Amino acid sequence: MSNFGGTLKPSTVMKKILFPFDFSMTSVNAFAYAIKLAKKVGAEIITVHAYNFPAGVTNEYYSNLLEMYDVTELGSFENYTNEVPKLREIAEQQKAQHVKLSHVLENGEAVDTILKLADKNQVDFIVMGTNGASGLEEGLFGSVTERVMNRSKCIVLAIPGSCNDLSLSKILFLSQYEQRHKKTLHDLTVFAKAFKAHIDVLQVKPHHSDDEPDTISEWKKEFSNEDIHFHIIGSDTIEETITDFMELHHSHLLAMTVKHKGLFERLFYYSIASKMVFHSKIPVLSIPYE
Missing domain, CATH: 3.40.50.620 (HUPs)
Known part of the structure; x- marks a missing residue:
């Protein structure tokens, strides 16, 4: 079940983490934190990459895109190695090859896609990277991470791109x-x-x-x-x-x-x-x- 109303679940029942991934160094860095959390509490990680599929493209292009991302269950990372080898390396460094990982490629706006999948999969945590913002962006638009926090029914853990310390004491x-x-x-x-x-x-x-x-x-x-x-x-x-x-x-x-x-x-x-x-x-x- 998902976390609602400001409830942190005991680690024994915190089983699903949603991890939005955009192939940036910020999200790669945040994945190390997600892996540590999943390993500690015995949770699985569902990664999601949201993209805006342009109108008018051919079915062949769409098929190639799906083949490239290989939208399948990836419990041992084997089918994911060619596209995001850094994730496998991070998991191995954390000695967390046993952490179950599945990957979802979804067409749609990032925030809506993340929230939809969080509800659909009844996740307990959303873990995502953030670069922050400044000036006009901060005042009027905000980061994707902030907008997810504003609307999410479950707990969100935002990892700054500059954060390299995995300590949690x-x-x-x-x-x-x-x-x-x-x-x-x-x-x-x-x-x-x-x-x-x-x-x-x-x-x-x-x-x-x-x-x-x-x-x-x-x-x-x-x-x-x-x-x-x-x-x-x-x-x-x-x-x-x-x-x-x-x-x-x-x-x-x-x-x-x-x-x-x-x-x-x-x-x-x-x-x-x-x-x-x-x-x-x-x-x-x-x-x-x-």
Whole structure:
């Protein structure tokens, strides 16, 4: 079953990962992360390559295209070697030849295709690379990855193209310490334990109180048996503060909740989450909620 409503599944039932692949170095780099995740939790990977099939081309061209990609079950990579040898090399380097891999070639717009296949195959995770964006692109259009996050019913893990560290021992979870985040954090601890990872929970607020809120004490008590530290930082430069925190604490993964209604959760009255997807140097895990 797929993950809905901001739920991270225990590793014992997280069985399907959808991996959008466009043959770029960014997606090749992200595949190493997907392989590590699949190997750790015993999941299969479904790769998908979306293309826009031009109108007016011949049936012969279409047949040759399908033959080139060889749209078949590829559990041992054998039929996939000629087209994407780097994927086989990555799997072998990770000693993950046993990970089941299937490949889908689909005609259609990238975001719609990814979401359709995620629903059809009831995947638990979408893992994909991202190059981020800047200027007009960031403000008006956004990356494919961000648009998938905005609309996906399942969890999305975005891997920056510059990320070469496959470590996953420190997770940063952004929270405003709302009650609904407790369930997400409980689920995140299950995910973290699979990788023996520590979790930092962080709230950055423009107006900081010297006194620790009662809610923090409540959270500490509820999660007293978990490897979790709770933080509140007062700052008017929120994105910079989060980035500094990640660098200071050597975070390997940034986790945050995302509204399912097409918009990122508006932390502190504007969407810091969207900015972090574009600018984070570490993988970003988006967890949807209604």
